[in-house]
Amino acid sequence: xxxxxxTYIKILEASLPLFAAFGYKGVAxxxxxxxxxxxxxxxxxxFPNKESLYFKALEYAFDAQVAGLAETLANAKNPRQRLxxxxxxxxxxxxxDVILRALLQREMTDGDEARLKLLVRHVFFPVYEExxxxxxxxxxxxxxxxxxFSMAGLVMYHFETAPLRRLLPDxxxxxxxxxxxxxxxxxxxIGALGLH
Amino acid sequence: xxxxxxTYIKILEASLPLFAAFGYKGVAxxxxxxxxxxxxxxxxxxFPNKESLYFKALEYAFDAQVAGLAETLANAKNPRQRLxxxxxxxxxxxxxDVILRALLQREMTDGDEARLKLLVRHVFFPVYEExxxxxxxxxxxxxxxxxxFSMAGLVMYHFETAPLRRLLPDxxxxxxxxxxxxxxxxxxxIGALGLH
DNA sequence: GTCTATAGCCTGATAGAC
DNA sequence: GTCTATCAGGCTATAGAC
Numbered sequence: 001x002x003x004x005x006x007t008y009i010k011i012l013e014a015s016l017p018l019f020a021a022f023g024y025k026g027v028a029x030x031x032x033x034x035x036x037x038x039x040x041x042x043x044x045x046x047f048p049n050k051e052s053l054y055f056k057a058l059e060y061a062f063d064a065q066v067a068g069l070a071e072t073l074a075n076a077k078n079p080r081q082r083l084x085x086x087x088x089x090x091x092x093x094x095x096x097d098v099i100l101r102a103l104l105q106r107e108m109t110d111g112d113e114a115r116l117k118l119l120v121r122h123v124f125f126p127v128y129e130e131x132x133x134x135x136x137x138x139x140x141x142x143x144x145x146x147x148x149f150s151m152a153g154l155v156m157y158h159f160e161t162a163p164l165r166r167l168l169p170d171x172x173x174x175x176x177x178x179x180x181x182x183x184x185x186x187x188x189x190i191g192a193l194g195l196h
Numbered sequence: 197x198x199x200x201x202x203t204y205i206k207i208l209e210a211s212l213p214l215f216a217a218f219g220y221k222g223v224a225x226x227x228x229x230x231x232x233x234x235x236x237x238x239x240x241x242x243f244p245n246k247e248s249l250y251f252k253a254l255e256y257a258f259d260a261q262v263a264g265l266a267e268t269l270a271n272a273k274n275p276r277q278r279l280x281x282x283x284x285x286x287x288x289x290x291x292x293d294v295i296l297r298a299l300l301q302r303e304m305t306d307g308d309e310a311r312l313k314l315l316v317r318h319v320f321f322p323v324y325e326e327x328x329x330x331x332x333x334x335x336x337x338x339x340x341x342x343x344x345f346s347m348a349g350l351v352m353y354h355f356e357t358a359p360l361r362r363l364l365p366d367x368x369x370x371x372x373x374x375x376x377x378x379x380x381x382x383x384x385x386i387g388a389l390g391l392h
Numbered sequence: 393g394t395c396t397a398t399a400g401c402c403t404g405a406t407a408g409a410c
Numbered sequence: 411g412t413c414t415a416t417c418a419g420g421c422t423a424t425a426g427a428c
Contacts, residue, residue, distance in 0.1 A: 157349025191388035
């Protein structure tokens with residue numbers, strides 16, 4: 001079972017949009033096989049079972065997604081710049097990659113222990129490690145971990161609720177605009193942290 | 197097909213924790229039937245199919261959940277009090293009712309159009325209608341709809357991420373405490389809105 | 393309203409030829 | 411590595427007796 005053959009990668013990449021759209025149980029091995037262009041039985045040459053295919057796909061999707069943050073943060077000199085850079089990173093990462101966000105959301109609602117650990121290992125821990133010191137320095141009156149999830153939640157919830165925001169009064173198309181979201185969240189956090 | 201028989205209600209109430217925990221596809225008609233104490237076939241005397249059972253269960257869960265907000269808000273005189281009251285309401289509603297929150301989360305990630313409309317009709321619209329004027333009055337520099345979802349997201353994300361927060365450094369058990377969350381979010385919003 | 397029995401379909405997974 | 415063929419089991423939904 002070669003770990004990085006072309007078909008192996010093709011399977012992972014074909015399965016990701018399916019899992020993101022329909023969830024683990026909503027995707028059949030046949031569906032993945034059809035998308036790749038092989039039969040379901042052939043999948044078992046690359047993965048022992050459905051669950052391990054799913055895990056490898058998740059890792060493949062999340063890895064290297066966080067890599068850019070460290071460099072970007074290094075270029076920001078003062079706290080306010082770092083704040084803006086971090087919010088922009090978070091909006092960019094999960095705003096443009098619909099599949100990544102859907103997978104993350106699904107894993108968070110399913111609450112399976114092993115998958116949560118994968119999420120922490122590949123997404124939240126690396127990011128938090130990068131900005132932990134920053135969170136501590138920002139404002140002494142806020143708990144750093146709560147502050148981190150507050151900022152993450154501010155961004156994520158705008159994306160999570162995007163489909164139903166459209167059905168509410170006061171909706172404007174610009175609410176879906178990434179720059180508007182960055183601006184809104186940044187203004188809010190600058191006020192909350194007293195960084196005027 | 198009597199609409200409010202005892203069994204009818206028992207089916208709805210038995211199905212809700214199952215759907216919340218395992219999702220629509222993760223629950224079999226047999227599972228619901230077993231919990232109620234009847235057979236799967238008997239369910240079809242009350243609901244034409246699985247999907248309509250699910251819809252009725254969702255409506256049953258969400259209805260009357262929002263009723264308390266209007267009265268609570270009426271007692272709050274100034275903006276700062278209203279802000280606190282609203283955040284407390286949001287934390288109380290979704291913090292204590294694990295099933296309600298799980299259902300809401302699942303529907304938001306699944307993105308099915310008909311179910312999203314149900315969510316808007318039974319949860320977000322009634323709540324937003326109640327505090328729309330308040331949102332407008334709070335701060336002119338913020339878009340009212342974005343502000344609403346920011347406040348909702350600040351609260352919800354702390355619950356959504358609770359299972360993985362435990363796996364991160366700097367975690368303290370008090371992070372799961374409702375009062376702590378209310379305090380954190382309120383302080384943050386007071387700063388952001390300039391309500392000192 | 394509930395039961396038993398079952399139809400008809402889809403599921404993950406395996407065996408063995410090529 | 412991929413195929414065809416196949417399996418056992420689970421699923422929703424229906425038919426008909428009580």
